Amino acid sequence: MxxxxxxxxxxxxxxxxxxxxxxxxxxxxxxxxxxxxxxxxxxxxxxxxxxxxxxxxxxxxxxxxxxxxxxxxxxxxxxxxxxxxxxxxxxxxxxxxxxxxxxxxxxxxPAASAYVALTADADLKGTVSAQVSTIQAGYVAESGATLLEFATPDESVAAVRNGEAVAVFADKDFLAPIVAESNGELMFVGEPVQLGGxxxxxxxxxxxxxxxxxxxxxxxxxxxxxxxxxxxxxxxxxxxxx
Amino acid sequence: MSCWQTVQDYAFRSIGLGENLLPRTDFTLCQQITLIGSGLIWNIYFGVLALAFGFFLAVAVALAKSSRRALLRKPAEWFVFVLRGSPLFIQFFLAYETLQLLPKAGINLLGITVETSWTTRAWAGALFVLFLNTSAYAAEIFHGALRSIPKGDLEAAEAYGLTGWQKFRRIQWPTMLRLAWPSYTNEAIFLFHATTLVFFSGFPAFRQMGDALYYANYFADKTFNPFVPYPIVAAYFIALTLLLTFAFSLVNKHLNRHLPSNQKSRIRLRPQIIR
Amino acid sequence: MFAACADPKAIEGLTWAACYLTSGKHLDFYWSFVTVLMLLAITAPAALAMGFAGATAARSRFLPLSLLGKAYAAIVRGVPDIVFFLFFVIALDQGIEWMKHQIVCPDWTEPVRQGLEFRVCPQAKVPLGSSSAIWHQAYGFGLAVFTFAIVFGAFAANVLYGAMSAVPRSQLETAEAYGMSQGQVFRRILVPQMWVYALPGLSNLWMILIKATPLLFLLGVKDIVYWARELGGSKTQAYEYPHPDWRLWYFLGLLVFYLLFTKVSEIVLARLSARLSHGQATAAGEAMRKVAA
Known part of the structure; x- marks a missing residue:
């Protein structure tokens, strides 16, 4: 042995x-x-x-x-x-x-995070979706908005499209191509927020x-x-x- | 912050009472135990309600499945086959996708607007899926029990002139329950275990109100240590399982009260059901 | 795959669909069906073996062993499988490496646990850091099989324990009267007869096992649900085949797969049950005898 x-x-x-x-x-x-x-x-x-x-x-x-x-x-x-x-x-x-x-x-x-919604006057203190356990989810919870958490970033965007959430909060660079390809359906709302280093x-x-x-x-x-x-x-x- | 203070703040966090923000730094064991325990409220909510509503649908489906009329039997067979034959995981997903297709503004029925937005919330949507799911499993158990009712009992009932409803009420129903109960206990345990899937894969958590697993996942993510929160969930569930087994064994005793002690069917934990 | 697929954004219609469905990622998806079937094929006997060991232990006259067998079945079954999967694999992985560490590097002085960090000597890594990716995958697959076997072994232990108690006592007593030893009674009388009692429970377990496979992705194995989700999700222009959210269609496909698989299993198990009931002193065996007579 x-x-x-x-x-x-x-x-x-x-x-x-x-x-x-x-x-x-x-x-x-x-x-x-x-x-x-x-x-x-x-x-x-x-x-x-x-x-x-x-x-x-x-x-x-x-x-x-x-x-x-x-x-x-x-x-x-x-x-x-x-x-x-x-x-x-x-x-x-x-x-x-x-x-x-x-x-x-x-x-x-340091990347900007941004809100994306269907309309320009979306209420960012309403229901906001984010991916679970990201810095964005923590930020939304603290902002006083109603946080709706999804397992994948994809689903958090889908939630805005189907009206589950008013807006999605995620990395701006992740959202940018999605917004660009949505034919005007989705748009950035509010000011970008700097999170993380x-x-x-x-x-x-x-x-x-x-x-x-x-x-x-x-x-x-x-x-x-x-x-x-x-x-x-x-x-x-x-x-x-x- | 004392542990008692934590309990006051977070014991009902899962239903939106108490402190709004979840702990973010300096995680204590007390916080983990309290919040995960708070999440258990959801597991119990889903389990108890799905089981309670599911019981009645299950009996109806079991009877339909035993019917001689194909018009009743065929739909019941398909219901049971589809729900027992596919993973709950996929059922949650498909249900969520379907419920989302409902118009958000509400459906106009005869001038009254019916709200639809609540259907995609876990408390309604996931409960509905669990309700259908447990109904299918329990229906199969009851169906099996109906078929195992001793022939002699039914013949004796007919000899006494009992027919139709009377025969069902006095003979088939109590015997079916008695025979099915041990398996039904197992189904109940599995159902409670299945409630952990609700927020994990199916429905989004709203305002950070989730079940035991949701909070365990939160802590595992924040403390970067999976070896504390998940065993806490496990311990809670072992306790819940024991409690459930005890409650069901009381009913079992009641159902078997007329039998001599050596014939009583004892509840043995066996995976009679499929999930 | 085909020459026509070189520039996916320029093609349309059927050609596009053909190219899309044969992309490398889709081939991975199809291959994952094989992975799942393979996992089932390996896990089922492994879980049965675990269950057999557990049931035998629970029946043992030696009290600690019997308690161990019973505690194993009770604890693992009391916990939702998903919770178990979430931390057990990491624990198992660390356990294996810790044991190897004790053997391979006895002279290692630094602590293995530094805060949350788990650090064994490089030679004790399983598989070694230098081994090729295929070994890492095989090891991950092995861990998944083992974890599944432990969870479902607990259920199997329960079924087999029940089946062993269901074998008529008189059969065992008769064997003892013929002078068989304990081991002989176990091997020649108890085990051959218990299967017919265990079969309904074991077939249910097989069905549960099939439907637990979507949890495989928690164990780091890329299974069909992982790929369905990955392929179905909406794709931007960064991908070769951009498309909107098609997860619904992929999951409907999986639904059909699972329904077919359970149906086929039901048919096979019903046949097996009939075969095993043949000539047995049970209600089913009795019914078969009547039909034949």
């Missing part, structure tokens, strides 16, 4: 050593349901802004990367239990999250080495303008850039 275990351990060690020589394998966790940040494209692959950013960061930091999808609900517990090493899922940097995980510097500027990579607090590598890579992308180019490609020319 002991011999057997020893053999397993040896294989394990040599496996790890092999990985070391090829550069470290880093697993990137994303949601895959938040276009244009991240989504599953029609070929069944993870695509979107974060896919391109993630691949570029891995190339610059000389890491071998693998993509995984995970439900939004359990995305932080699964990071902490080590099922992947980095969260790259349009996650806003907030104080609460920062207490349990670490964030890289942001790779997307931009979107960053989520990491375990103990992974300081990985964090440094990725921070350097993000900085280099910011410096040579390639990050801005990607933002413009996915979010249009009017989006805030670095």
């Amino acid at each position: 002991k011999k057997l275990l020893l053999a397993t351990a040896l294989i394990a060690v040599s496996g790890a050593a092999l990985a070391e020589s090829h550069g470290q394998t880093v697993r990137l966790g994303t949601e895959g349901a938040y276009p244009p940040f991240n989504f599953i494209n029609d070929a069944g692959e993870i695509a979107g802004f974060e896919r391109e950013v993630g691949d570029e960061l891995c190339a610059r930091a000389e890491l071998t990367c693998e993509w995984v999808t995970n439900e939004w609900d359990s995305i932080i517990p699964n990071l902490q239990s080590g099922n992947y090493d980095v969260i790259i899922a349009g996650m806003s940097i907030t104080k609460e999250r920062d207490e349990v995980i670490d964030f890289s510097q942001n790779y997307f500027p 931009g979107v960053g990579l989520g990491l375990r607090e103990s992974d300081t080495e990985l964090k440094d590598k990725l921070n350097a890579a993000i900085q280099s992308m910011k410096d040579d303008g390639s990050l801005n180019a990607l933002i413009e490609k996915h979010f249009g020319p009017e989006t805030a850039k670095f």
